[in-house]
Every structure is written in structure tokens, then in C-alpha cells.
Amino acid sequence: MNEVVPPKTPEAVEPKTLVEGAYQRLRRDIIEGVHAPGEKLRVEHLKDRYEVGAGTLREALLLLVTDALVVAQGQRGFRVSPISIEDFEDITRTRLLLETEALRQSLQLGGEDWEAAVVAAFHRLSRAEQKLGDNDSLAAEEWERRNRAFHEALIAASPSRWIRHFQHILYQQSERYRRLSLFSHPIPRDIHAEHQALFNASLARDTTRATSILTEHVLRTLDAVKLLPAEFFAGKQKS
Amino acid sequence: MNEVVPPKTPEAVEPKTLVEGAYQRLRRDIIEGVHAPGEKLRVEHLKDRYEVGAGTLREALLLLVTDALVVAQGQRGFRVSPISIEDFEDITRTRLLLETEALRQSLQLGGEDWEAAVVAAFHRLSRAEQKLGDNDSLAAEEWERRNRAFHEALIAASPSRWIRHFQHILYQQSERYRRLSLFSHPIPRDIHAEHQALFNASLARDTTRATSILTEHVLRTLDAVKLLPAEFFAGKQKS
DNA sequence: TCTTCTATAAATCTCGAGAAAAATCCTTGA
DNA sequence: TCAAGGATTTTTCTCGAGATTTATAGAAGA
Known part of the structure; x- marks a missing residue:
């Protein structure tokens, strides 16, 4: 049945x-x-x-x-695990090292199924970005999920299980920091435009442009977190 | 006291x-x-x-x-965890991606303490290599430890905790495969000469040469494992 | 002979209580 | 007032037994 x-x-x-x-x-x-x-x-x-x-x-x-x-x-x-600005810088640069390589491989090897999955993930992400902004924590949560899904779909055609494994861990780590950057909006960003550009370059199989956009995209979040006051990284020693 | x-x-x-x-x-x-x-x-x-x-x-x-x-x-x-030739290829290439980057950083940033530690680790490894060859499993075990210590000393000056963390995991994984390659010696190697060359280039801060030697060095083990009969990777499904 | 269903056996998962270690508080003395 | 030492409390670590799930073996039917 x-x-x-x-x-x-x-x-x-x-x-x-x-x-x-x-x-x-x-x-x-x-x-x-x-x-x-x-x-x-x-x-x-x-x-x-x-x-x-x-x-x-x-x-x-x-x-x-x-x-x-x-x-x-x-x-x-x-x-x-404690957090620090140095740690996030490390996370970001290590993640870029792995994720750009995986993206290169994905653009080279990805077939029709991969393309279809990327299109679908991008569509879902775009919809979530429309509903964003009204300070709806539920919508923000859904956006987080779809943002991750989009990034993972992009590199899904990479044959390297280990790169994807490590990328997954690092992405998860960076979520903790990205959450902090929501409290301050010092850098105005059009995130949807960044995603759109990344999407276009990827489907066009333009490796150089796609990795370049991805790098800028990820580093921009690093800059945002860097501007946070140091108190955010104090961390509790006890209790 | x-x-x-x-x-x-x-x-x-x-x-x-x-x-x-x-x-x-x-x-x-x-x-x-x-x-x-x-x-x-x-x-x-x-x-x-x-x-x-x-x-x-x-x-x-x-x-x-x-x-x-x-x-x-x-x-x-x-x-x-199961093993396979594809997995080891993935491990090796991911490890090289991380370890060459860490080596670059180490050669650029390493100070006197790092140099001294590398010299010491290389010396210990050389001694262990002399005692090798007489099929002494205890000596082989000690060589494994010192080989790992040498490789970790080389990249110890890299400021990236995450790269070192992942490198540690991948190195550990590769030990399982390296153990298999001991059963067959299809590729004659002068491992000590490879280590000597890597050591010289590192202390000379010749980044290009050092990373190149490291890459060759690691890939050579991959080649050795590739020549193993497929039965080694069968793995037990039950029991 | 092969498949399907059922009964048995095995393994995993889960919990609470006792032993060991660490952290805290309190007393004592200078 | 402060420091040092000791007693108490808290927390972690460890184990064995019961409950639930999965795997295995055997019987019935096509």
C-alpha cells in the first residue's frame, strides 16, 4: 500500500x-x-x-x-563552547577555504538534478526573504533553514563527503554568530541581491565569479560581527 | 617544592x-x-x-x-566506520587542502619556538626511522607517533584552530589506511629523504617548495593504497 | 522451493541510585 | 579583616536492571 x-x-x-x-x-x-x-x-x-x-x-x-x-x-x-571574534574569523576563513573548493567542484560536476535542486532551493529562499523584515522570529527561523539549504544545495554536487561534513559543522557554528549580528545593523545589505548574483553565476557555471561572490557574501557577515561591542563575546564563566 | x-x-x-x-x-x-x-x-x-x-x-x-x-x-x-578507496582519496585531498594552507601560514608566522619544536620533532622522527625496518611493531608504533608529531609541529604556528582540528581528524583517519599499505610495498620510497626535503624547505621558509613536497609526500601514500587489492576494502557487513 | 507470518532471542535504549570527585561554605586562628 | 583548613553540599561519574525495539529462527501456506 x-x-x-x-x-x-x-x-x-x-x-x-x-x-x-x-x-x-x-x-x-x-x-x-x-x-x-x-x-x-x-x-x-x-x-x-x-x-x-x-x-x-x-x-x-x-x-x-x-x-x-x-x-x-x-x-x-x-x-x-565559548565564542570570540577571533574564533569567528577563523570559522569564516576556514569555511571559505572549504566552501569555495566545493563550489568549484559542484559547478564542474553538477548535472540536471543538481541544477533543479539549486533552482528549487533558491526559489524557497527568495520566498522566505520576501516575508522577512516584519521582525517575525518564526519567519527568521524559516529563513535560516532555507539559507542553509541553499548554500548546501550549491555544493551538493561536490564529491567530497569530508568537505561537506566540515562545511556543515562550520556553517552551524557561524549561525551562533550570525544571530548576534541581528542585534545591530551597521552594514546595510541587500542580501537577496547577493544571493541572486550567486545563483546566476552558479547556473552559468562561471566558477571564478561564483566563488568571488560567495567570498564577498560570507566576509560581509564577518564584518558585521566585527563591529559588535566586545560585551557580546564576554561569555559566562560560571553558572 | x-x-x-x-x-x-x-x-x-x-x-x-x-x-x-x-x-x-x-x-x-x-x-x-x-x-x-x-x-x-x-x-x-x-x-x-x-x-x-x-x-x-x-x-x-x-x-x-x-x-x-x-x-x-x-x-x-x-x-x-567503513573504508573505501574513494574515501581515502577524499581524505587525502581534503587533508592536503587544509594542511598546505596551514603550512603556508606556519612558514610565514612561525617564530623561534616553532622552529625549535620542528627541529626537535624532526630529530626524533629521524631516530625512529633508523630503528625501523626490522619488522618491529613496537618501533613502527613509535614511528607513527613521531611522524604525526612532526607533521603537527610543522603546522603548529598556523593561527587557525579549526584547520588544525580538522587536520587532526583527517590524519587519524588516514592512519587506518596507511596501516593497510604496510602489507604491500609496491612503491619503493625513501621516506626519510622526503621528510628531510620537507624539513629543509620549511626551515628555509620556502613556501612554494615546502607545500609542493608535502603534496607529493602525501599523494605517494595514496598511490600505495590504490594498488592494494579490493578485498582490503570489503568490510564486514555483519558480526 | 520460496514467501510470509509468527514466536523467540538478542541487542539497544532508558532510568534511578550509589560511589567518587569537585566546588562551596563555614569555622578557626592570626 | 583576611587567610587557611576542614566539613558540607553539589555535581559528576559509574553501574546494573527493566522496557522497548530490532534481528533471528521456525512454522504455515502457496
Whole structure:
């Protein structure tokens, strides 16, 4: 019997286990700043919030170590990974090193399926950008998801699993910082125009132009974060 | 009171907890092929071998997911990450992308301390290479450690934590494959000469030559593994 | 003989409690 | 008032047992 599968948003992977469920919610909360950078993550407190046992929550925290969103120190528990302007600069430049290479490969190797997926992702992103601006946090969240989907679709034709893996981690890291840059808008940006240009160059298979636009695009966010006051990067040492 | 600290081999971090101890031994066993690629890792069996509780062993396995040496599937337990010739090609090329960049930065920024550390690491590696050849697995193990230490010392002056982090993971991965290439010696190599040339170019701050030698050096191992019969990459589907 | 269904066995996941370590607070003395 | 030491509290780490899910083996039917 054929089931009608409802169209899923990508990334909405159903958790098959309590550990995965707690992991996903914890990851989301860390990226969104519910748990501040540098904050101590006490198992005994968190197990109530996420409604799982202590051992289960420990496993979820261990999974977050893979994403480098949590650091574990033996006999001293877990902490949210600290943030700093130097770290974001490092993240950005490493991400560009990997992502531009993956984009080069993708433009060279991508077939019709890849093109179709890029067109679709760009369309979805454009729609989300229209609904943006009215300070709707739900719309912003959806935009984040589609922005990631667009960037990942662009490099999806790269045959390098490892580059895509590392890119995924770095993108996730940068989300924490991008969230901060929302608080200040010192650099006026027409993000949609940037995406449009990147999209055009990619479909035209213009490697040089596409990587150049991508680099500018990513560095612009770095500049925005650089202008933030240092207090944003203080981080909690205790509690 | 001053204590006399015995000179430690790098990487010999004392485990502060049972989880870390099991993690280190498991990692070593996976890299050395005690647990074959693709093999299922049953908690109930392994907890006896490593003399820890089931929950503790689960946490150790979760830590290995960070190194991409183990893959976890919800409700289906853990497996040793499979290997393939395509995977090693990907590992090698991604590693070169990162490691050459880190080497460039290191040669540009490295100071006296970096130089001294490189000289020391090269000296230690040379000594280990002299003792090699008599099929002594203990000497081979020591050579592995010092080879890694030399490569990490070369890029230690790179300011990018993220590049070094990813390089560390990829190097660890490649150890599994390098171990396979020991079984066949189709390509005669004077590894010491390659290291000597890399060392000379690095201290001379000849970026172009150093990165070029490094690339050749790493690709040569890829070629050696490529000549292995396909049976090496079969991997266990069950058990 | 092959497929399908069911019953059994095995493995994973989950939780709470006890042991060990770290952090905190409080007393004591100068 | 401050520092040092010790006792208490908090937190982390560890284990074994029960519940749920998956895998295996066997029986029934085509």
C-alpha cells in the first residue's frame, strides 16, 4: 500500500530515540543562545528541562561535542563552547577555504538534478526573504533553514563527503554568530541581491565569479560581527 | 617544592575518567584494525573486553563518533566506520587542502619556538626511522607517533584552530589506511629523504617548495593504497 | 522451493541510585 | 579583616536492571 508522504522541510529529521530528541533540542537552544557561550551545562538541572534521564542527557551532550557546540572536561562536566571574534574569523576563513573548493567542484560536476535542486532551493529562499523584515522570529527561523539549504544545495554536487561534513559543522557554528549580528545593523545589505548574483553565476557555471561572490557574501557577515561591542563575546564563566 | 616531571611523549594524555580510558583503547583498536571497518560494535560484548559498564562504553562510542571512527544509527547501535578507496582519496585531498594552507601560514608566522619544536620533532622522527625496518611493531608504533608529531609541529604556528582540528581528524583517519599499505610495498620510497626535503624547505621558509613536497609526500601514500587489492576494502557487513 | 507470518532471542535504549570527585561554605586562628 | 583548613553540599561519574525495539529462527501456506 502506498502511503502519502507529506512534503517535509529538509533537516526535519524525526528523532528515533530520546537521545536524538534531546540532542536536537539542545543544539537548537545553544545556537539560539538560550544557553549562553561558556555557560556550564549541569546534567541534574537540564534533565528536568528536557525531560530525560541523567544518562540520556549525558549522551546528548556527548553528541554535541561532535558539532563542537559543547566541550567536555573530565570530572568537570560540560560547557557551551565559548565564542570570540577571533574564533569567528577563523570559522569564516576556514569555511571559505572549504566552501569555495566545493563550489568549484559542484559547478564542474553538477548535472540536471543538481541544477533543479539549486533552482528549487533558491526559489524557497527568495520566498522566505520576501516575508522577512516584519521582525517575525518564526519567519527568521524559516529563513535560516532555507539559507542553509541553499548554500548546501550549491555544493551538493561536490564529491567530497569530508568537505561537506566540515562545511556543515562550520556553517552551524557561524549561525551562533550570525544571530548576534541581528542585534545591530551597521552594514546595510541587500542580501537577496547577493544571493541572486550567486545563483546566476552558479547556473552559468562561471566558477571564478561564483566563488568571488560567495567570498564577498560570507566576509560581509564577518564584518558585521566585527563591529559588535566586545560585551557580546564576554561569555559566562560560571553558572 | 619542585617536582621532577618525567619527559612525556606527546599525545600520552592520562585518562581522567573511565570513559576516556575506554575511548582511548577503543580508538587505538579501531585504527589498528582490531575491530574491522564496517564491523558491528555490540555494547554487551565490548563492555567485558574493556572492563566497564554498558553506559560507560556507550559514552566512549559516542566520543568516537566525533573522530568519525564510529557511526551511530538510532535503535541500531554502533559500527566501525567503513573504508573505501574513494574515501581515502577524499581524505587525502581534503587533508592536503587544509594542511598546505596551514603550512603556508606556519612558514610565514612561525617564530623561534616553532622552529625549535620542528627541529626537535624532526630529530626524533629521524631516530625512529633508523630503528625501523626490522619488522618491529613496537618501533613502527613509535614511528607513527613521531611522524604525526612532526607533521603537527610543522603546522603548529598556523593561527587557525579549526584547520588544525580538522587536520587532526583527517590524519587519524588516514592512519587506518596507511596501516593497510604496510602489507604491500609496491612503491619503493625513501621516506626519510622526503621528510628531510620537507624539513629543509620549511626551515628555509620556502613556501612554494615546502607545500609542493608535502603534496607529493602525501599523494605517494595514496598511490600505495590504490594498488592494494579490493578485498582490503570489503568490510564486514555483519558480526 | 520460496514467501510470509509468527514466536523467540538478542541487542539497544532508558532510568534511578550509589560511589567518587569537585566546588562551596563555614569555622578557626592570626 | 583576611587567610587557611576542614566539613558540607553539589555535581559528576559509574553501574546494573527493566522496557522497548530490532534481528533471528521456525512454522504455515502457496
